[in-house]
Amino acid sequence: MTLNPIVEAVTQRIIERSALRRRRYLSLIDDYDATRPARVKISEANRAHGAAGCAVQDKIELLGGHWPSIGIVTAYNDMLSAHAPYEHYPEIIRKAAREVGAVAQVAGGVPAMCDGVTQGFEGMELSLFSRDVIALSTAVSLSHATFDAALLLGICDKIVPGLLIGALRFPWLPTILVPGGPMPSGLPNKEKAARRQLFAEGKIGREELLQAEAESYHAPGTCTFYGTANSNQMMMEVMGLHLPGAAFVNPNTPLRDALTIAATKRAAKITGLGDEYRPIGRVVDEKAIVNAIVGLMATGGSTNHFIHLPAIALAAGIEVTWDDFAELSHATPLLARIYPNGSADVNHFHAAGGMGFLTRELLDAGLLHGDIATVGGESLADYAKEPILAGETLSWREAPASSADDSVLRGARAPFSSDGGLRLLSGGLGRACVKVSAVADDKRIVEAPALVFSSQADVQAAFKRGDLDRDCVIVVRGQGPRANGMPELHKLMPLMGALQDRGFRVALATDGRMSGASGKVLAAIHITPEAAEGGSLAKVRDGDVVRVDAETGVLDVIAPTDWRDRAPVQLDLLGNTRGVGRELFAMFRANACSAERGGSAFPDYDPI
Template sequence: MTTPHPVLARVTDRIAARSADRRAAYLRRTAEARAAGPARGGLGCANLAHGFAACGPGDKLRLRGGETPNIAIVTAYNDMLSAHQPLKDYPDRLKAAITAAGGTAQVAGGVPAMCDGITQGRAGMELSLFSRDVVAMATAVALSHDMFDGALLLGVCDKIVPGLVIGALSFGHLPAVLVPAGPMPSGLPNAEKAAVRKRYAAGEIGRDDLLAAEAKSYHAPGTCTFYGTANSNQLLMEVMGLHLPGASFVPPGTPLRDALTDAAGRRVLELTALGDAYTPIGELLDERAFANAVVALLATGGSTNHTLHLVAMAAAAGLDLTWDDFDELSRVTPLLTRLYPSGTADVNHFHAAGGTAFLIGELIDAGLLHADARTVGGATLADYRATPVLENAGLDGEALGYREAPAETGDKTVLRSAADPFEDHGGLHTVTGNLGRAVVKVSAVAPEHRVVEAPARVFASQEELQDAFAAGELDRDVVAVVRYQGPRANGMPELHRLTPPLSVLQDRGFRVALVTDGRMSGASGSVPAAIHVSPEAAAGGPLARVRDGDVVRLDTGAGELTVRVPDDELAAREPGGGAPGAETFGTGRELFAAFRAAVGPAERGAGIFR
């Protein structure tokens, strides 16, 4: 087996050492929670009767005894989200597979699943990041009945998968398998979609033309095909060992997808304490799993949201993952993909070019993944170098099999080997200076745009910036500072509406950058954007004291984010206006006041849990 790269080994060891006390306490709690036999064996008769009252006669008999594992299904199904609509029939399908394998299963609960694509630029987007922690709590409620020996977690999109994992980690003695749904077919080519958005931002076309293009892009059941947070989730869950091998990007409604779903139901039975391969999620998700996840994110130029989510998930497992770990790994992780918004291809093209099996194999051979990390689908991550296929189709017996991943990529414009990368460093960088610390996604930014030094124009909302752009006030070299967009201020909404106007300015030949304590996720695009600035303006961060005309420098290669103002002068300034008021109402935002008051900084995952 390949020896881990010295930087991967060093970072992983540092995570383990830094986390030693917290991780030990977490594992001790996890071990104490494991019961001898099914957890329901400790329930009183009335409690247990409530637990199986709605089951059929066969399941009631099994649940009375102590030899049958019972699996919780926690689902994020709704039919508004294209990515989650295919999950509708999963519970019945999984129950049938589990029953045939000698177990039982119950839908333990549902979790909310909101769509950032719908709420972009709307008040509801201020609930988006907090929905991750709501999903975590809802998952914990679903698993709290002491009826279950394992869990199947059904979810795909942005905050939902991290929330499911955080919730499941509070029941770390149980095995958990994530069951994905797969991407929709490719629609309007991404280059055409981006061009239409720019034309709309420039006022060259109207809303009808824009809507027509968007409807051709997002057009069917399945995950949106660009490489944003949802598809980053899928890839990371596979590399972390929480999916079956190759499950991430098989399309919905296909025989192979059905076979993988059935296999997940059968496999989780084997992973329970009553099976022969007990693999609790709390032990599986160790420092190796999280180091692997960071490398996979960097190697693919994945969503910047995972600089929040991976930190928060790690904390739920008793591990202290930091942005410094991302930054150090980024220096030695080659960029192996070009996927929209970093390129024009989508995840269907990635899957066809070799997909996760090829990617994992390349990174293992380069020593950049811990091949010995535990997984739900095999003994170790080394088993994930294989691609799922249907065998003996139409005959009785097991139809799901695996074949070795292709030795070469099927499309070098989309997916490359570690020996021939697109770039020799990862797609995410950390920048630091007298404005704080921030994250920059550089995989979509051309080298000539990666250093910008220009006068600041300060805004308190993306709407203010759009108005200034429409009025022609930004036709110059400019660093747009959009502040009071952090988790404490307004829940840290994504600011996708900023991408088209800033891209237009850059296309006009101006030096343009964005600095914000808000989020951009996987859609930061070709304009250099220092996001997640921490500490945020609403928490007293220096971003609150930047003024129009201050010269700001963003150098993604040198890792610099500074304002050319003497430190004593900057510290003496009063914070600028634009901070949201204490009371925020409408679209349910008043219900999240306690979250805004309790949330931690972006650098620590922007979570409400301690």
Template sequence: MPELNAAVAGVTERIRQRSRDDRRAYLERLQTAADDGPMRTSLSCTNLAHAFAAAPDGDKARLKGLQKPNVGIVSAYNDMLSAHQPLERFPALLKQAVREAGGTAQFAGGVPAMCDGVTQGQTGMELSLFSRDVIAMATGVALSHNTFDGGLCLGVCDKIVPGLLIGALHFGHIPFIFVPGGPMTTGVPNEEKARIRGLYAEGKVGRDALLESESKSYHGPGTCTFYGTANSNQMLMEVMGLHLPGSAFVNPNTPLRDALTIAAGHRIMEITAHGEEYTPIGRVIDERAIVNGIVGLLATGGSTNHTIHLVAIARAAGIHINWDDFDALSRMVPLLTRIYPNGQADVNHFHAAGGMGFLVRELLGAGLLHEDVMTVAGEGLAAYAREPMLAEGGVAWRDAPAESADSDVVRPVAEPFSPDGGLRVVQGNLGRAVIKVSAVKPEHRVVEAPARVFDDQQEVLTAFRAGELEGDFVCVVRGQGPRANGMPELHKLTPELGVLQSRGQRVALVTDGRMSGASGKVPAAIHLNPEWVSGGAIGRIRDGDVIRLDAEAGLLEVRVPAAEWANRSSTPATNEPQHGIGREMFAAFRAMAGSAEHGAISFSPQEEVGS
């Protein structure tokens, strides 16, 4: 295996040193829990009787014996959301697979799963980010009975996988395998979908044409096929060693998907404390695995949401990362894929062109990933340079393709789409933000123009439809951070701002909110920290102030004389009580939330951590 890249090694060591005390404390807690022995042994007879009262007779006998592993299944199944609807069949497959391997499995609990695609631009989106923390806590409740020796986590989309993983890491002494559902088959080409959205934004086609296009794009069971947060999640679970190799992008309800699901049930039995390959999740997720996740995100142009979620995931394992780590790695990790919105192909095309196996092998071969990590496959990360196939008796693995089947979609390290990962930290007198430039053409990466200030995205859309957004401008949308309103995505702005850019206007977005995994061709400095309601400088911006956003130089500043800027007061943030669609129940989450750079964690806010 090639020697690890010096920059990757350096970032890893800085994270290790920064995290030393908290990681040590985490591992000590993990070891203490592991030393208590296999689960269920500490339960009283009354406890145990409650735990298996409804179990089938065969399972009940094994559970009474206390010698065989019992596996908890935690699922985000619901039948409204396409990504999670296929999970309905998984518990039965997994229970039978675990029985075949000599153990028992119980459905431990369900967690909520909301869809940003349904709630984009709607009031319900204000619950989205904090649903991650609810899912983490619900995972904790599901596992709180102390009856499980391993776990199988079933989830796919934006906040669900991070929430499941954060929850699982609080039971770090237990092995977990993440079991994906897979993407839906390909529908309307992404280029055509984007064209219709643009025409609708300009009023050139009606709602019927838009709905027809969208229905043909999102048309069946499985994850949306663009490379947003949901599919970035699946990439991360592979490159961090929590999936079975190559399982991320196999379509639902196919023989190979079922074989991989059954194989996960067999494999979890081999890695519990009862087996010979004990693989607790708290040791799988270490500093090296977190760095591998960041590298994978950058190499694929993945979702900006993971500049929040990966921070929160790492923190759950006692590890401190920040945006400087993303920025440092982005400068030397090449971009190897073009998947929509960074290209026109979808994840099915990526999978067919070589997929995760090809990607992992290329990154390992260039020394850009840590190979010497613990994974649920048990063979280090080299096991993930393979792809699954149907074989007699289930599933087998073969080496990933030696060459890309489509160099417009995925390329080797020697011929990247870009020499860097396209994620930057920008900072200046407005604070710190992140910008994803992998889909932004070089000529649009520097914008200096007057500000137009808005308090929500609907104000922007109203101004657009009234023809008020003329000339070059920087669209400032404030009051969208975690503590303000739960940090909803502002993805509805993408078509309109894209239309203006296509007309020849120089436009950019600056916000303390999120965009989404579908951040596209318009330069957007997002997650601005500090946010408005925490006294952030975004509250000092006035209409007409000249803002310079320079993604190449890492600069974000307002061009106001220093003395005037220092004396200018912030416009009071509008942080009024929020009611409707359940928002009132999340007031405590908003009040407790940390900053975006530190994971926006609501149940255990942390001190700011430097680089």
């Protein structure tokens, strides 16, 4: 395999940009002695506390033995379908650990909120910062310093990035992400979206809408569309943080349990007490981050990772920018069409060949770094395989030679498009990202008068009044990390889809987020600098002609020409500070960095 020259150049640029910061980060591993069980480095009283609640055999080994100790950090709760399957994982993991001479303990739990529940309501303003809370909770869980490896149980939007950020600050710990898998297919996602649009237009009632939603979200497991949760799982595989093929196996199946058992046994094997030491800080390197971005582009994944990946990378001493994303997007063909970029769901993608097929195609095309360290094999080539279960024996076989459905998944020689589905915009309004993989070619450039709003609810009210029935660029500002925590504005997509279907040319420009399942309407999102920081979005007025051009990458005000001379509007943010726990997140809003840096409230880990 010859590495694609753009992939090689971007990777080298990231390595050079990150050199000092990365060196300081890796020194944390160099200064740690992983060849001695972690718990023997603390006092006898400390060790006694850590073993007091264990089963007898586990207690004996924790107090006096030399078995490796595995810490479990879990996002289990039984309100959310994706995390409900984790209820019985600790029991499975403890048993599997004992079988290979290891001890496993639940080190702690992290919150797992669902954007699908909070979208359009005040609780959504806690969503992005829940990632930071999860990172903090992960750090607290691992702070007991008694573990030789970690298993992270989480799957959805902010949960996987938060778990990973927290674990990366313990770079000497071998760490494996253990997914739960997607729910079986229900009502097709395209039909669900159509019902939502009909409801937005007032053509169906709430009872019919609720029935459609319940038929779509109907069982334990992740939602089946290709949003942030399932983009997370794809990225963990191409970064080498899952066992091969673990991402999209349905919950509560024998194969799912076998993969969880295998992940436990693998975690015990890759500690510093053996000869296959794989600390997470060396698994997540510059090449692994580039692999994640390439995978995102090749599958038309979630725009939320324009925020999450820079935050994850920085936790590992690596600096990436949206320019890196843009260059890699131009080099990466689109190989998958999963809703909202097509009609299929992730179960169809998995059946067509899934991650094994995708990984092999990207490796053969020179678009992935195959020489990365992985938790599940010697190189990423081991991830071009799929797991199978014969009786109770788990093994891996080569991925299919061809896609079982080329309307869902294609090879690199015959892609859906020659470049990735995510692009960078820049201009007088700042920098933004846009997902075009679901946007028709003739809808990717919109130049129209601005209609300016300060909330999602105001847009919905204007739609109901008929005020939006025109060509327009809907500007929603005051939605960035410092303004109100950067909520997703998912409720806008059905109504904007309705406007577009009526023949109007419409686009969105916002410093907020859309869903990881952003759809068919052109949306310039994550605009930075945000309006609350005096960004140019705060200067736009109703009637200004705005150009959103995903073909040439332009985001600007075309008229009037003197718009830059205006003073920015002073936003009224008082309504974002009270109720639903938002008071507790004031320090996060006050300290949040830009969306391009990850929207995190954490200070720089290793100032240089």
